[in-house]
Amino acid sequence: MPRKPVEPSTPEQNAFVERAIEQYGKATYNFAYRLTGNEADARDLTQDAFIRVYRAWRSFQPGTSFLSWIYRIVTNLHRDELRRRKGRFQEEIPEDNAPQEFGGQKPLAVHPIDDYVERQLSEPLSRALRRLSSEQRQVIILADIEEYSYQEIADIMGCSIGTVRSRLHRARALLRRLVLQEQERPQQTR
């Protein structure tokens, strides 16, 4: 991969990246985790994103949202990765939170936090989120979890507001249908 900076790294540049990791590393990692659905890919995506920040640090405009900027970097990197893997992102790498088999037996010790996260992931909304397309999941995360405006989402995703709107409408329709199905299930069994 060709490298952009021609000038050597400066202490100022390193300090910029270190401060960015300190302030926004966790948010970036969680955003990457929600996009990819597994910790291994989220780690790679977060690292690559901060390397991009290091390379392009001069293009960041002070006064604008750093988080929006790095979310845009993460979104683009994730899209590139999906294209590279030809849409086999989930199939190639098992999810970290998927139940692991050890010779047909469950692991002897289950960490209570892992158990809690697993239970959370088994929620219908988590399942529904994973059934969305990558773009639909991105727009749900940005609109409903990060609570960005349509314009900000369009800037992050590099598309029009109309596209954001239609993706959000379709994604919400699917989520609504799945949630209603879950709500109806206990009533049918009664």
Added chain:
Amino acid sequence: MQHLGNDTIIDYLHRELAPGEDAAVLMHLEACADCSVRLNLESAIGGRLRAQAKAEELDLPLGMREAIMARIAAEAAAPTPWERLAAWLRPAVVVPVVAAAALAAVLIPMGTQHAAAPTLPVMYYLEEHAAHAQENPLADRSATVMMTSLERTASTETVPMMQAVNAASLVDSGAR
């Protein structure tokens, strides 16, 4: 009463409607229980998504910051494309390469000149043939063959070549 579309409810929930439309939707919701129920459902989905995201929130993995800074240090230490080019252009490399190229530029044309097949004029062959025909007039079958092949290539040969052929045929006929 016409109910609100789901898309309108979603845009209203995300505060993405124009002010006039937003006010109209608000008024409708106050009067319409069905649409209020649908709004509450959409709002609940958003709330659950946020609550779940909060519950699943992960800390930055240990060593992540160090790993990023190590990659940055490695990248900073590695030569840039310009540095690689400059290194390649240093005198120790450039002088021998330029000298080799200059030598090749001189030697290659000379070599090709030596290697080229000697070019003999057509007349040489014709005169040789005429002399042979004079010595062995009865054994000359090749005169006809040669003329035929020369006529076949006449379209691509020069005019002097045809003249030479005619001269040769005259010599042949004279020999007979």
